[in-house]
Amino acid sequence: MAHIITRRGALGIGAGALAAATAGGAAAQRGIQAASAEMPRLPIESGAALRVIRPTRFVEPDEVIFRENTAKFAQATGVQVRVDFVGWEDIRAQTAVTSNTGTGPDVVIGWGDDPHVYADKLVEVSDVAEYLGRKYGGWMFLGEKYGKRARTNNWISIPFGGSVGPVTYRMSAVKEAGFDAIPEDHANFLRLCQALKRNNKPAGFALGNAVGDGNGTANWLTWSHGGFLVDEDGKVAVNSKETIEALGYLRELYPTFAPGTLSWLDPSNNRAYASQECWLTPNGVSLYFAMKNDPATKAIADDTNHAPLPRGRAHGIPQAATVLNGMVFRHTRFPNAAKQYIAFMMEAEQYDRWLTGCLGYWSHPLKAYSDSAVWDSDPKLKVFREGMNHPFWSGYKAPITQASGTVAAEYIMVQMYASVASGQATPEAAAREAERRARRYFR
Amino acid sequence: MSVTTASAWVQARPRPNWLVRLFDWKPFLVFMCMLPAAGLLLVFLTYPLGLGIWLAFTDTTIGRSGQWVGLENFEYLMEDPLFWSAVFYSVFYTAVATVGKFGLGLWLALLLNNHLPFKSLLRAIILLPWIVPTVLSAIAFWWLYDPQFSIISYLLVDKLGLLDGYVDFLGSAWAARFSLIAANIWRGIPFVAISLLAGLQTISPSLYEAALIDGSTAWQRFRFITFPMLLPILAIVMTFSIIFTFTDFQLVYAITRGGPVNSTHLLATLAFQRGIPGGQLGEGAAIAVSMIPFLVFATLFSYFALARRKWQQGEGND
Numbered sequence: 001m002a003h004i005i006t007r008r009g010a011l012g013i014g015a016g017a018l019a020a021a022t023a024g025g026a027a028a029q030r031g032i033q034a035a036s037a038e039m040p041r042l043p044i045e046s047g048a049a050l051r052v053i054r055p056t057r058f059v060e061p062d063e064v065i066f067r068e069n070t071a072k073f074a075q076a077t078g079v080q081v082r083v084d085f086v087g088w089e090d091i092r093a094q095t096a097v098t099s100n101t102g103t104g105p106d107v108v109i110g111w112g113d114d115p116h117v118y119a120d121k122l123v124e125v126s127d128v129a130e131y132l133g134r135k136y137g138g139w140m141f142l143g144e145k146y147g148k149r150a151r152t153n154n155w156i157s158i159p160f161g162g163s164v165g166p167v168t169y170r171m172s173a174v175k176e177a178g179f180d181a182i183p184e185d186h187a188n189f190l191r192l193c194q195a196l197k198r199n200n201k202p203a204g205f206a207l208g209n210a211v212g213d214g215n216g217t218a219n220w221l222t223w224s225h226g227g228f229l230v231d232e233d234g235k236v237a238v239n240s241k242e243t244i245e246a247l248g249y250l251r252e253l254y255p256t257f258a259p260g261t262l263s264w265l266d267p268s269n270n271r272a273y274a275s276q277e278c279w280l281t282p283n284g285v286s287l288y289f290a291m292k293n294d295p296a297t298k299a300i301a302d303d304t305n306h307a308p309l310p311r312g313r314a315h316g317i318p319q320a321a322t323v324l325n326g327m328v329f330r331h332t333r334f335p336n337a338a339k340q341y342i343a344f345m346m347e348a349e350q351y352d353r354w355l356t357g358c359l360g361y362w363s364h365p366l367k368a369y370s371d372s373a374v375w376d377s378d379p380k381l382k383v384f385r386e387g388m389n390h391p392f393w394s395g396y397k398a399p400i401t402q403a404s405g406t407v408a409a410e411y412i413m414v415q416m417y418a419s420v421a422s423g424q425a426t427p428e429a430a431a432r433e434a435e436r437r438a439r440r441y442f443r
Numbered sequence: 444m445s446v447t448t449a450s451a452w453v454q455a456r457p458r459p460n461w462l463v464r465l466f467d468w469k470p471f472l473v474f475m476c477m478l479p480a481a482g483l484l485l486v487f488l489t490y491p492l493g494l495g496i497w498l499a500f501t502d503t504t505i506g507r508s509g510q511w512v513g514l515e516n517f518e519y520l521m522e523d524p525l526f527w528s529a530v531f532y533s534v535f536y537t538a539v540a541t542v543g544k545f546g547l548g549l550w551l552a553l554l555l556n557n558h559l560p561f562k563s564l565l566r567a568i569i570l571l572p573w574i575v576p577t578v579l580s581a582i583a584f585w586w587l588y589d590p591q592f593s594i595i596s597y598l599l600v601d602k603l604g605l606l607d608g609y610v611d612f613l614g615s616a617w618a619a620r621f622s623l624i625a626a627n628i629w630r631g632i633p634f635v636a637i638s639l640l641a642g643l644q645t646i647s648p649s650l651y652e653a654a655l656i657d658g659s660t661a662w663q664r665f666r667f668i669t670f671p672m673l674l675p676i677l678a679i680v681m682t683f684s685i686i687f688t689f690t691d692f693q694l695v696y697a698i699t700r701g702g703p704v705n706s707t708h709l710l711a712t713l714a715f716q717r718g719i720p721g722g723q724l725g726e727g728a729a730i731a732v733s734m735i736p737f738l739v740f741a742t743l744f745s746y747f748a749l750a751r752r753k754w755q756q757g758e759g760n761d
Binding site for chain 1: 504505521524525587588589590591592608609611612613614615616619699700701702703705716717719720721722723738
């Protein structure tokens with residue numbers, strides 16, 4: 001799920017997506033079912049102007065269409081909106097400064113956890129969220145999870161979308177290993193990986209200090225075995241029978257991986273996959289499009305497909321999404337204009353175009369957008385349609401707090417698995433150590 | 444008549460106004476002249492350092508101002524194996540890299556001190572690793588050490604057939620530790636070599652001539668002339684080098700992020716990881732503050748152990 005893709009790849013995706021967006025412009029809103037719902041009365045303050053920050057684009061249309069939609073809002077309402085695109089790693093710090101100092105952008109479209117960290121400084125947006133929910137078939141699971149303040153029905157933010165990284169695999173290699181699809185249970189998935197290794201076409205899951213991919217591997221292993229980091233009350237519960245089973249499972253799975261996964265950072269699996277050193281790895285859709293638009297790797301893309309991560313014993317697909325979450329800060333002088341802006345951007349005329357332009361990188365949080373043309377534009381995008389319906393989130397099962405972000409940044413779960421894979425620790429010792437470290441932040 | 448004129452002249456001398464007198468007053472003038480420099484130091488050095496030390500005693504996180512918690516952060520660090528492994532690796536990294544840099548750097552300086560064709564050009568080339576921004580060279584090393592795309596592995600396995608499988612430079616603890624040290628040495632050699640070369644060129648050739656007349660061997664000339672004469676500059680260069688190495692961040696952060704399983708965390712990378720991406724500003728500051736005693740010790744060691752005049756001039760300690 002690395003977001004660093006090659007320049008050539010990015011240009012390729014950009015060009016392709018632009019073409020798709022213009023060609024599909026007319027058909028873009030095909031079939032988005034909007035129920036009748038009345039937009040809450042939010043008179044725009046006179047002289048309103050807004051400043052918005054959001055993370056930088058990953059494909060060109062992401063920014064182009066976002067800006068166009070913003071310009072449309074300015075035209076319709078007369079509210080001038082300035083959108084700044086901020087680096088993926090910087091926006092969290094900027095959100096923190098905005099919140100602490102009470103100045104800066106009126107609207108931050110930032111990362112999923114942040115509204116929950118700064119909940120007290122945000123304008124409640126229940127009116128807009130409930131309106132959107134009524135109009136567009138309701139919110140998907142992660143939409144509600146990330147939008148509502150924990151244990152309440154009050155919305156503190158409006159999720160814009162989420163990015164997931166399902167299993168990206170080579171169909172020919174999986175067939176050669178004797179499987180028609182990616183198995184959903186652990187035993188068969190292990191057999192698949194062993195067969196891939198025998199055929200010298202190994203799988204690879206990042207186990208290095210990679211914020212996105214490493215934590216993704218760790219969460220998948222834990223959740224698919226029924227384990228979790230913290231319970232509903234925020235008590236650390238990682239040292240469990242289930243986690244130890246997951247660690248034991250990795251001990252068998254790890255030898256089937258491509259060499260060097262212990263030092264893989266976020267871009268490593270993309271490179272290994274594109275150069276045919278690795279034939280099955282979890283990744284976002286960006287990799288597929290980068291390869292599809294580059295003549296040198298088009299053959300790999302044609303042979304590539306996506307499948308949900310094996311769910312094992314989990315009650316749903318055991319993977320969290322990277323959520324883009326819009327929030328309005330209390331210090332804004334124009335809260336109504338800010339809410340109107342967010343609602344406008346989520347309306348089908350704007351949102352569906354944007355979603356389509358992003359080629360499935362962002363999965364939608366509102367159910368009606370499951371009918372968006374983008375999900376049928378390529379059958380290989382099917383799994384991304386349900387991205388926001390995964391019943392797991394970072395820091396599952398506890399309410400979303402800053403602590404889960406710290407655990408991810410500290411690689412506590414990744415290192416629990418890496419230490420067992422490398423033989424440095426027994427599963428029992430690794431789970432105990434992870435528990436000790438996690439307790440520090442959930443207290 | 445002349446008397447009258449003289450007294451009139453004395454009285455005509457205007458009494459300087461208060462501003463001029465103020466600026467003629469030496470203590471004030473000294474204060475004013477030092478103010479810009481002192482202001483810069485206070486704002487950009489003392490304040491951040493003081494703030495860092497203050498943060499180390501609070502439980503500040505990003506987005507929430509903290510409360511004074513006394514030594515709580517340090518108490519936690521004392522029993523945190525991860526912190527101690529970072530201390531160990533920081534010391535180990537600094538020690539091995541410094542020995543490597545000074546061994547190879549001194550050797551290179553001695554070679555460059557000879558009369559060689561294209562002497563200036565060679566010296567300029569030597570400086571290249573030092574000039575290249577660290578992050579760029581770190582990324583280059585990251586590729587060199589990549590488990591799939593390492594050119595070293597490619598040469599050894601695919602071209603020369605010396606090994607069966609690719610080298611896993613960063614996949615296990617000790618391999619990763621030494622790989623990072625090698626990258627640091629590569630980067631540090633030019634600084635040492637060029638500084639020592641400057642030192643070598645200040646040694647008077649007459650000393651060597653005298654030694655030659657006395658029938659000295661090359662080793663004796665190095666041991667009793669070159670080395671003692673070089674010690675003062677060696678002490679300075681070593682102090683700088685130890686400080687730079689101990690506080691290194693970019694190489695480790697770009698290549699391993701402290702992995703695999705935290706075996707290559709330096710105090711600086713750990714402090715950053717806890718403080719900024721992890722959001723625990725107080726704890727990150729505590730780790731950063733805990734580097735200060737090591738740095739003070741290293742500085743004192745270089746000064747007192749290496750800069751003793753006895754070594755240089757054969758006199759007593761004074």
